[in-house]
Amino acid sequence: MLDGLExxxxxxxxxxxxxxxxxxxxxxxxxxxxxxxxxxxxRDNKIPIVTYxxxxxxxxxxxxxxxxxxxxxxxxxxxxINDIDWYTRVxxxxxxxxxxxxxNKKGFFLPPDPASYFLCSVGGATxxxxxxxxxxxxxxxxxxxxxxxxxxxxxKIVKIGExxxxxxxxxxxxxxxxxxxxxxxxITEIWLRIIPLPxxxxxxxxxxxNDIEEAGxxxxxxxxxxxxxxxxxxxxxxxxxxLNRELNAGLSEKGGAFIISVEEDYLPKLQTLLENKEYxxxxxxxxxxxxxxxxxxxxxxxxxxxxMYVEDIVVPxxxxxxxxxxxxxxxxxxxxxxxxxxxxxxGNLHPNIMLDDPSKAxxxxxxxxxxxxxLGGSVSGEHGIGVQKARVLAExxxxxxxxxxxxxxxxxxxxIDPEDIMNPNKFVELAYKLSELDESTIxx
Amino acid sequence: MLDGLExxxxxxxxxxxxxxxxxxxxxxxxxxxxxxxxxxxxRDNKIPIVTYxxxxxxxxxxxxxxxxxxxxxxxxxxxxINDIDWYTRVxxxxxxxxxxxxxNKKGFFLPPDPASYFLCSVGGATxxxxxxxxxxxxxxxxxxxxxxxxxxxxxKIVKIGExxxxxxxxxxxxxxxxxxxxxxxxITEIWLRIIPLPxxxxxxxxxxxNDIEEAGxxxxxxxxxxxxxxxxxxxxxxxxxxLNRELNAGLSEKGGAFIISVEEDYLPKLQTLLENKEYxxxxxxxxxxxxxxxxxxxxxxxxxxxxMYVEDIVVPxxxxxxxxxxxxxxxxxxxxxxxxxxxxxxGNLHPNIMLDDPSKAxxxxxxxxxxxxxLGGSVSGEHGIGVQKARVLAExxxxxxxxxxxxxxxxxxxxIDPEDIMNPNKFVELAYKLSELDESTIxx
Numbered sequence: 014m015l016d017g018l019e020x021x022x023x024x025x026x027x028x029x030x031x032x033x034x035x036x037x038x039x040x041x042x043x044x045x046x047x048x049x050x051x052x053x054x055x056r057d058n059k060i061p062i063v064t065y066x067x068x069x070x071x072x073x074x075x076x077x078x079x080x081x082x083x084x085x086x087x088x089x090x091x092x093x094i095n096d097i098d099w100y101t102r103v104x105x106x107x108x109x110x111x112x113x114x115x116x117n118k119k120g121f122f123l124p125p126d127p128a129s130y131f132l133c134s135v136g137g138a139t140x141x142x143x144x145x146x147x148x149x150x151x152x153x154x155x156x157x158x159x160x161x162x163x164x165x166x167x168x169k170i171v172k173i174g175e176x177x178x179x180x181x182x183x184x185x186x187x188x189x190x191x192x193x194x195x196x197x198x199x200i201t202e203i204w205l206r207i208i209p210l211p212x213x214x215x216x217x218x219x220x221x222x223n224d225i226e227e228a229g230x231x232x233x234x235x236x237x238x239x240x241x242x243x244x245x246x247x248x249x250x251x252x253x254x255x256l257n258r259e260l261n262a263g264l265s266e267k268g269g270a271f272i273i274s275v276e277e278d279y280l281p282k283l284q285t286l287l288e289n290k291e292y293x294x295x296x297x298x299x300x301x302x303x304x305x306x307x308x309x310x311x312x313x314x315x316x317x318x319x320x321m322y323v324e325d326i327v328v329p330x331x332x333x334x335x336x337x338x339x340x341x342x343x344x345x346x347x348x349x350x351x352x353x354x355x356x357x358x359x360g361n362l363h364p365n366i367m368l369d370d371p372s373k374a375x376x377x378x379x380x381x382x383x384x385x386x387x388l389g390g391s392v393s394g395e396h397g398i399g400v401q402k403a404r405v406l407a408e409x410x411x412x413x414x415x416x417x418x419x420x421x422x423x424x425x426x427x428x429i430d431p432e433d434i435m436n437p438n439k440f441v442e443l444a445y446k447l448s449e450l451d452e453s454t455i456x457x
Numbered sequence: 458m459l460d461g462l463e464x465x466x467x468x469x470x471x472x473x474x475x476x477x478x479x480x481x482x483x484x485x486x487x488x489x490x491x492x493x494x495x496x497x498x499x500r501d502n503k504i505p506i507v508t509y510x511x512x513x514x515x516x517x518x519x520x521x522x523x524x525x526x527x528x529x530x531x532x533x534x535x536x537x538i539n540d541i542d543w544y545t546r547v548x549x550x551x552x553x554x555x556x557x558x559x560x561n562k563k564g565f566f567l568p569p570d571p572a573s574y575f576l577c578s579v580g581g582a583t584x585x586x587x588x589x590x591x592x593x594x595x596x597x598x599x600x601x602x603x604x605x606x607x608x609x610x611x612x613k614i615v616k617i618g619e620x621x622x623x624x625x626x627x628x629x630x631x632x633x634x635x636x637x638x639x640x641x642x643x644i645t646e647i648w649l650r651i652i653p654l655p656x657x658x659x660x661x662x663x664x665x666x667n668d669i670e671e672a673g674x675x676x677x678x679x680x681x682x683x684x685x686x687x688x689x690x691x692x693x694x695x696x697x698x699x700l701n702r703e704l705n706a707g708l709s710e711k712g713g714a715f716i717i718s719v720e721e722d723y724l725p726k727l728q729t730l731l732e733n734k735e736y737x738x739x740x741x742x743x744x745x746x747x748x749x750x751x752x753x754x755x756x757x758x759x760x761x762x763x764x765m766y767v768e769d770i771v772v773p774x775x776x777x778x779x780x781x782x783x784x785x786x787x788x789x790x791x792x793x794x795x796x797x798x799x800x801x802x803x804g805n806l807h808p809n810i811m812l813d814d815p816s817k818a819x820x821x822x823x824x825x826x827x828x829x830x831x832l833g834g835s836v837s838g839e840h841g842i843g844v845q846k847a848r849v850l851a852e853x854x855x856x857x858x859x860x861x862x863x864x865x866x867x868x869x870x871x872x873i874d875p876e877d878i879m880n881p882n883k884f885v886e887l888a889y890k891l892s893e894l895d896e897s898t899i900x901x
Contacts, residue, residue: 097680097775098804120683144623153623156600171859178803179588179597179771179838181636182853183885184866188632192625209683213722236541239564239653278657327623331541359622360542394623409626415615421873422628428868441627 014054015040018047023082026065029129030323032073032400034063036082043087045162045170045201052199052434053168055081061437064195066106066134069127070141071323072399074194074439083199085136092202094119100159100176102204105136121207124151127395128308136200142192144395146244146307149358153395158191162202166430176204189425194397195436197429214277215243217300220292221267225249225353228271229334232357234286235273236330243274244304245358252310252352259313262306265291271357272307274300310354314365318350322366322374324381328390330360339384340364347377361394379405386412403443411448419445458498459484462491467526470509473573474767476517476844478507480526487531489606489614489645496643496878497612499525505881508639510550510578513571514585515767516843518638518883527643529580536646538563544603544620546648549580565651568595571839572752580644586636588839590688590751593802597839602635606646610874620648633869638841639880641873658721659687661744664736665711669693669797672715673778676801678730679717680774687718688748689802696754696796703757706750709735715801716751718744754798755809762794762811766818768825772834774804783828784808791821805838823849830856847887855892863889 023036037060042048055062061080068075075082089106096119103112109123110131116122126145127133133143139161144153151157160174174180174187190197222228228247235242248256249269256262264270275283280294295303315321328336337353340362344351355362366377382392382405392398392405410419423445426433433442459482467480481504486492499506505524512519519526533550540563547556553567554575560566570589571577577587583605588597595601604618618624618631634641666672672691679686692700693713700706708714719727724738739747759765772780781797784806788795794811810821826836826849836842836849854863867889870877877886 095775097677098773099680142625142629148623155629165861167861169859169861171862172857173862175833175835175857177771177773177835177838179592179805180835181586181769181837181839181841182835182858183842183850183863183888184869185586185599185632185636186862186865188629192629209685212683233541236543239656241653325625327621329542329621331539356623361623389620391619391621391624391626393625394621395625397625398627406627413616413619414626415613417609417611417613418615418617418630419627421630424872425628425869428872429865444627 015050018042018050026068028075029069030071030073032076034075034082035078036063037079039082039084041084041087045164048083048164048199048201049168049170051081051083052164052166055434056166056168056432059432059434061434062199063436064140064199066137067132069129069133070137070399071396072393072401074141074397074399074436076400085134088201091115094121096121098176099207100204101207102176102202103135104202105139105200106134109133109135109138116207117210120210122210123157123205123207125154125157128311135203135205139191139200139203140193140195141397142395144361146246146304146356148356148361148395149245150241150243155188155191157206158187158203159206160187160204161190161200163190163198163200165198166432166435170201178206192397194399194440196426196440196442197435214296215274215300216277216280217272217274217295217303218283218287218292219295219303220271220287220290221265222271223268225269225337226334228269228357229337231271231286232330232333235283238282238286240275240279240283242358243276244272245356246272246307247353247355247357248307248310249353251350252314252354255313255317255352256306256310259316260306260309272303311363311365314352314367318367320368320371320374322368322378323396324364324366324378325361325393325396326382326385326390327361327394328385328388332388332390333357333360336362336384336388340381343377343380347373349377360390383408398440398444400439400443403440404447407444407448410444416448419448459494462486462494470512472519473513474515474517476520478519478526479522480507481523483526483528485528485531489608492527492608492643492645493612493614495525495527496608496610499878500610500612500876503876503878505878506643507880508584508643510581511576513573513577514581514843515840516845518585518841518843518880520844529578532645535559538565540565542620543651544648545651546620546646547579548646549583549644550578553577553579553582560651561654564654566654567601567649567651569598569601572755579647579649583635583644583647584637584639585841586839588805590690590748590800592800592805592839593689594685594687599632599635601650602631602647603650604631604648605634605644607634607642607644609642610876610879622650636841638843638884640870640884640886641879658740659718659744660721660724661716661718661739661747662727662731662736663739663747664715664731664734665709666715666734667712669713669781669799670778672713672801673781675715675730676774676777679727682726682730684719684723684727686802687720688716689800690716690751691797691799691801692751692754693797695794696758696798699757699761699796700750700754703760704750704753716747755807758796758809758811764812764815764818766810766812766822767840768806768808768810768822769837769840770806770826770829770834771838772804772806772829772832776832776834777801777804780806780828780832784825787821787824791817793821804834827852842884842888844883844887847884848891851888851892854888860892863892
């Protein structure tokens with residue numbers, strides 16, 4: 014049934030975070046029709062399908078045993094860049110950095126900038142609704158996808174959404190599919206909204222602070238004063254030292270660095286707010302260097318530890334200081350190091366759990382996630398759920414939204430994928446199963 | 458069962474567009490618990506519920522016979538304005554203008570500006586994913602709602618989404634509920650993202666053009682040159698004359714007026730693009746007057762005709778000129794007047810069908826909608842579907858997205874509202890029924 018397709022025997026792979034992918038078959042489709050054949054084959058034989066872009070997901074989205082791995086590497090074309098309608102239409106395996114460099118040539122860009130932008134595929138970033146530093150101003154992929162072509166689990170090819178800024182064409186299924194982690198269908202084409210490159214001069218300011226509390230106070234002040242930053246980041250003292258050691262970053266070894274970029278007309282107001290602080294104003298190449306150093310923070314940390322688990326919680330911006338205090342308590346309780354990298358401007362915190370012994374990882378991971386749940390936040394801002402966060406996802410939904418909401422989500426999975434072949438046993442489906450099985454840990 | 462609630466016998470009402478609302482009962486709930494009681498009563502007795510905000514919808518969203526009308530007028534409080542987390546939390550019947558004036562006092566605003574902003578409720582604008590002139594830059598309500606509290610058809614109170622800019626907490630149900638036209642549940646609270654008031658000086662430019670083709674060429678040029686306008690509007694010669702007669706607008710009676718607002722640093726580039734055109738640069742009060750005149754265009758037209766049907770199609774910006782030509786042909790064919798008001802910057806066109814005899818209204822209406830479908834657009838950008846556009850919605854989805862997509866949408870309605878009590882027989886449900894019944898007009 015798969016005659017003529019490029020198929021190889023299932024060799025084990027590992028994703029970026031170390032989750033194991035053990036497929037029975039790997040298929041390299043060249044077009045939609047081939048994908049339809051694979052989907053029909055998988056459905057007829059009840060074999061799970063996992064779609065592989067660049068393998069940069071962080072929460073076990075790709076983990077599988079005996080699945081068909083659909084490696085999209087050949088479907089990597091930029092189909093169209095439309096400079097009047099302000100969209101680009103691409104195949105899923107196109108590299109995000111490459112896409113942006115083509116867009117830049119025409120004066121446009123796609124704002125979301127996951128730290129893996131130079132590695133990741135646009136399809137993966139769409140399936141995961143990925144974000145990045147620019148999220149504080151521009152949101153995540155959720156805010157930039159206009160339409161998708163998808164092969165549904167029943168083998169039908171459909172378009173979801175329209176490549177239009179405004180469209181009231183029925184229930185919004187687009188946002189169901191964006192961030193669905195491969196559980197509802199195979200994305201074969203993506204229309205993304207693009208905008209003109211910023212034309213205003215921007216400045217990047219580093220302010221060295223004693224601790225993240227001081228950075229938290231700063232961001233409260235900046236928000237209250239109505240400054241919309243391009244990026245607003247925090248790295249703590251441990252991250253600074255790792256960056257200096259690993260990348261020769263040349264940063265001051267203080268308790269932390271608050272990094273903010275603003276358009277030039279915000280600069281005077283920002284300087285007033287920074288009065289009595291130690292800060293450096295940069296622009297041009299030096300500003301780019303700082304952005305790049307910040308982007309490599311997790312890599313620098315990872316170079317210095319055996320095992321590292323990257324958390325991805327979100328708390329309301331106004332609760333950042335509370336969140337940090339709670340995270341520090343967890344650090345103490347388990348006697349571990351948990352350096353913090355944060356998109357502090359939008360409340361998205363990445364505590365990095367460093368361990369020699371992985372046996373406690375999940376317990377600590379979940380404990381940090383529960384801080385977010387208790388403070389009215391979310392267990393994931395941009396890395397997604399996969400297998401790793403399914404339990405805490407269930408806890409979040411049941412306590413914040415209501416058990417009924419988890420049921421509706423599961424109902425939608427069943428409606429679209431009744432044979433349960435699309436990346437099964439992860440994300441919402443796994444959260445639902447855990448909530449049904451394990452009465453003790455899930456609040457009712 | 459409804460003891461203690463404020464209930465009155467069903468008196469007939471008419472919505473803003475003249476659709477008849479003929480409830481058997483009108484209930485004025487004061488809180489969620491009362492709504493739950495009404496929903497349970499309706500479900501037990503299989504009576505449809507229609508939710509009434511301010512009655513400003515335009516496509517028959519409220520039309521009913523023998524329904525329970527839930528008039529939300531008492532639930533009109535602003536619960537919170539959060540100047541660190543940048544959201545506001547409100548009850549659904551709060552008036553949009555009032556909300557914005559409270560936000561303005563704190564230095565914030567909620568961008569989407571439907572022309573009915575001074576009348577409409579925030580709940581209605583959410584249920585309809587409403588847009589407005591600022592849509593070209595800021596999108597519609599779809600882009601600004603963060604979370605909802607909802608009474609589901611089964612009587613359970615749930616929260617959908619989180620009041621966070623980033624949240625990967627399961628499938629995105631939020632965007633299913635935003636724009637669902639009262640068909641999935643009753644909205645009882647809304648968290649909306651807010652942003653600081655613009656700090657840059659803006660200018661509003663009117664350029665008089667010979668016709669909409671010339672305006673179309675202008676917008677192509679502006680888009681290609683990477684100018685992001687605050688608003689980009691067009692009104693044709695007939696609209697100008699009606700505004701002069703009805704509102705003493707003092708506009709030049711040319712073939713049309715292209716109205717664009719930009720931040721000051723775009724002005725030099727824009728002036729270069731307008732070389733050889735007749736244009737006037739305004740700011741401050743005069744710019745506000747022009748915005749207000751443009752906002753009242755439909756009212757001015759309505760004053761001069763017996764019956765007027767407001768279309769709301771979207772086409773890709775690059776197809777505006779083709780769309781206009783096709784609309785002019787329809788005008789000729791039926792020998793009617795169809796003056797055009799357009800959010801030309803995002804391709805959202807409002808041809809206003811003026812008739813003495815309503816019998817041909819739906820035929821003409823559908824014919825205009827089909828122009829959008831054929832050009833890759835949408836039958837509605839911001840007014841929604843209701844009963845009026847259900848047939849063309851089915852045509853759009855089946856020809857652009859695939860029949861399977863309409864089935865999934867209907868499946869979601871059945872999943873969440875299995876007894877079909879929430880504003881039944883409209884929107885997606887009606888589109889689905891028409892597509893099943895009427896084989897001749899719906900493409901298969």
